[in-house]
Amino acid sequence: MSVAVEADQAFLDAIRRIADEAAAPNADSVDREARFPVEAVDALRAERALSALIPTELGGGGISFEAVAQACFELGRRCGASAMVFAMHQIQVATIVRHLDGSDWFEGYLRSVADEQRLIASVTSEVGTGGDMARSIAAVEPNGDGLGRFEKQAPTVSYGHHADDLLTTLRRSPDAEPGDQVCVLTSRDQHALEPTGTWDPLGMRGTCSPGNVVRAEFPLEQVLSAPFAQQMNESMVPISHVLWSQLWLGIATDAFDRARAFVRAAAKRTPGETPPSAIRLSELMSELSLLRAEVATGLRDFCDVPEDDRARLSEMKTILRFNNLKIAASEQAPRVCQKAMAVCGIVGFKNDTPFSVGRHLRDTMSACLMVANERIHKTDATLLLIAKDV
Amino acid sequence: MSSEIRKIIAEHAHLSVDVDSLADDANLYQAGMTSHASVNLMLALEDAFDIEFPDSMLTRSVFESVAAIEAALTQLQAAAA
Numbered sequence: 281m282s283v284a285v286e287a288d289q290a291f292l293d294a295i296r297r298i299a300d301e302a303a304a305p306n307a308d309s310v311d312r313e314a315r316f317p318v319e320a321v322d323a324l325r326a327e328r329a330l331s332a333l334i335p336t337e338l339g340g341g342g343i344s345f346e347a348v349a350q351a352c353f354e355l356g357r358r359c360g361a362s363a364m365v366f367a368m369h370q371i372q373v374a375t376i377v378r379h380l381d382g383s384d385w386f387e388g389y390l391r392s393v394a395d396e397q398r399l400i401a402s403v404t405s406e407v408g409t410g411g412d413m414a415r416s417i418a419a420v421e422p423n424g425d426g427l428g429r430f431e432k433q434a435p436t437v438s439y440g441h442h443a444d445d446l447l448t449t450l451r452r453s454p455d456a457e458p459g460d461q462v463c464v465l466t467s468r469d470q471h472a473l474e475p476t477g478t479w480d481p482l483g484m485r486g487t488c489s490p491g492n493v494v495r496a497e498f499p500l501e502q503v504l505s506a507p508f509a510q511q512m513n514e515s516m517v518p519i520s521h522v523l524w525s526q527l528w529l530g531i532a533t534d535a536f537d538r539a540r541a542f543v544r545a546a547a548k549r550t551p552g553e554t555p556p557s558a559i560r561l562s563e564l565m566s567e568l569s570l571l572r573a574e575v576a577t578g579l580r581d582f583c584d585v586p587e588d589d590r591a592r593l594s595e596m597k598t599i600l601r602f603n604n605l606k607i608a609a610s611e612q613a614p615r616v617c618q619k620a621m622a623v624c625g626i627v628g629f630k631n632d633t634p635f636s637v638g639r640h641l642r643d644t645m646s647a648c649l650m651v652a653n654e655r656i657h658k659t660d661a662t663l664l665l666i667a668k669d670v
Numbered sequence: 671m672s673s674e675i676r677k678i679i680a681e682h683a684h685l686s687v688d689v690d691s692l693a694d695d696a697n698l699y700q701a702g703m704t705s706h707a708s709v710n711l712m713l714a715l716e717d718a719f720d721i722e723f724p725d726s727m728l729t730r731s732v733f734e735s736v737a738a739i740e741a742a743l744t745q746l747q748a749a750a751a
Binding site for chain 1: 686699700701702703704705706709712713716722723724725726728729730731
C-alpha cells in the first residue's frame with residue numbers, strides 16, 4: 281500500500297471515529313440550541329483534519345480530495361451542521377491552495393493553518409447583489425502604508441464568530457467593476473463582525489450563519505490576487521458542489537438507515553410476515569440510489585480533471601455539469617428524507633426516537649437555498665444557449 | 671476583423687466604457703462585461719462570422735479581450751478553410 285493511500289485510510293478512520301464519538305452524541309443539542317458544533321470541530325482540530333488538503337511540504341496532511349469528500353459524507357451521516365462547517369472550511373483551504381500563485385504570504389498562511397489548525401469561514405454573499413456571488417459592492421480600499429480596508433454587508437456568514445479567519449470577496453479597488461473581484465484573507469485580530477440579525481432557522485442550525493457587517497484592515501499582501509472569477513470557476517464552485525452533495529448524501533443515507541432499522545424492528549415483531557413498510561423502504565432505496573449515483577459521478581468527474589488542466593473547469597459544459605450536481609443532489613436529498621419519514625411514520629416525525637428523521641429533513645431542505653437553485657437554473661439557461669455537447 | 675469584433679462588442683457586451691477607448695488587449699470583464707453579456711456576445715459572434723465555438727473554446731479567457739476573440743476566430747476560420 282502506498283504512503284498516500286495509507287494516509288487517506290488513517291484520516292478516514294479518524295473521521296469516522298470523530299463522527300461517531302464527537303458529532304453524533306451532540307447532533308441533537310447542536311440542532312435544538314442552534315449552537316456551533318464545538319465538540320466535533322475540536323476533535324477535527326486534534327486530528328489535524330483542518331489541514332488535510334494542505335500539501336505535506338507546507339505542513340499539511342496531503343490527504344487526497346476523494347478522501348476529504350468521503351469525510352464530508354461520513355460526518356454528514358452523524359451531524360449535518362458539523363459536516364457543513366468541515367466542508368466549508370475545506371472549500372476555503374482548497375481555493376487558497378489552488379490559487380496562491382507562489383505568494384509567500386499565502387504559503388506562510390497555509391503553514392499557520394496547519395500548525396494552529398485555524399478554522400476559515402467565508403464572506404461571499406452581499407446585501408444588494410441579489411445572491412450573485414460573481415458580483416461585489418464592497419471594495420478593497422487602499423488605506424496608506426501598504427494597508428487596505430473594507431466594510432461589507434453580508435446577509436449570512438456561516439460560523440463567522442467561531443472562525444479564526446475570514447475569506448472575503450470584494451471588488452479589486454474602489455473604481456473596479458462589480459465583477460472584477462478578489463479574495464482577502466483576514467484574521468480575527470484584523471476584522472470585526474457586527475451581527476445584523478438573529479439565527480433561528482429551520483435546519484443546518486449549528487452552522488450559526490446570521491447576517492453581519494464585516495469591517496477589516498489588513499496588509500495588502502493578504503489579497504489573493506488571482507481574479508476571483510477564475511478561482512470561482514476552477515475551484516470554489518465545483519468544489520462546493522462536490523463536497524456539499526457528499527454531505528447531503530450522508531444525511532440522506534442516515535435517514536435511510538433509520539428507516540431500515542424501523543422496518544427491521546417491525547419485522548422482528550411479526551416473524552414470517554413482511555411488514556407493509558418494507559415495500560416503502562424498497563422504494564426509498566431506489567430514490568437513495570439515484571442520489572448516490574449522481575453524487576459519486578460528480579466526484580469522479582471532478583477528480584478526472586488533471587491538476588495541470590484546470591482551465592477545463594471553466595468550460596461551459598463543465599460549469600453546467602457541476603451546477604447540475606448541486607441542483608440534483610439538493611432536490612433529491614430532502615426527497616429521500618421525506619420518504620424515510622413516511623416509512624417510519626409518527627416515530628420518524630417525533631424528535632426523540634431512534635427513528636427520528638426530522639433533523640435530516642430540515643437540514644437537507646437548506647440545500648436548495650444555499651446558492652438558490654433558481655439562480656443556478658438562470659445561469660444554466662444562459663449557458664445552454666451557447667454550450668454545444670453538454 | 672478587429673473593427674467588426676468591436677462593433678459586435680459595442681452592441682452586446684454592455685461595457686461601462688466605450689469599447690473604442692479600450693486597447694485590443696484590455697480585459698472586457700474588467701470593463702464591466704458580465705457572464706450573461708458574454709454569452710450574448712458569443713452568440714452574436716457565431717452569427718456574424720458564421721462559425722461555431724466548440725465547447726473547448728467556451729471559457730472566460732477566450733472572450734476576455736478584442737485580441738483574444740480575434741485569435742479564436744482566426745483559429746476557427748483557418749480550421750474551416
